[in-house]
Amino acid sequence: ISQLNIDRKAIDEYNRHYHRLDVYWHPRNKNISLSKEKTVLRIFDVISKENYEKTELYNDFLRKYHHYHIMTMYLYNKTNIYGFFTFTRNKNDKPFSSEDMVKMELISKFLSNRIWNSLDLEHLNFINGNLIYQEPNNMIGLLTSKETEVLDLVQKGLSNRQVSNELFISINTVKTHLLNIYRKLEVSNRTELCYKINNI
Helix, strand or coil, X not given: CXXXXXXXXXXXXXXXXXXXXXXXXXXXXXXXXXXXXXXXXXXXHHCCHHHHCCCHHHHHHHXXXXXXXXXXXXXXXXCCEEEEEEEEECCCXXXXXXXXXXHHHXXXXXXXXXXXXXXXXXXXXXXXXXXXXXXXXXHHHHCCHHHHHHHHHHHXXXXXXXXXXXXXXXXXXXXXXXXXXXXXXXXCCHXXXXXXXXXX
16 A cells, blocks of 8 residues: 555554455455456445445444545556555545546556566566565565564564564464465474574
């Protein structure tokens, strides 16, 4: 999530608590249909108004910051969605129109190539459907942002429960992130993990 006329506090809160609930825009969501010709969606293309207004994401986060109408523009390379921009409007504002969508689709086609061609493609890879930057000779680049957060706290000596409390995620989610970290960095426990990280 990027800042443009959005409270910095809202961005921090979204990144810490709500990004995991924001599943509506994920390309693997079975309710969305995307192609290179259809690169823009509005929230009510994905979920009914009634169900949307019952979601935790809307009630605990979006409404708090006066966001209601949402439109997302996806960025494509030749084979994958590699990013997106989300736009919001207040409930009292005019909803995003079909004309808005057509304009955004044109912008998406233009930006998709421009942005993709400007990236350091040598160190970008799709891992489990996510675009990951892998720094040269640095295994940390294999990790997602959430896995990196878990790793940082584990290195500080926090227990699974402490990591869970710090990141507002369940202990099972912490364990899942740790297993993914072990697999990606080819270690089998915390001791090996910390040793390997300190000797990269």
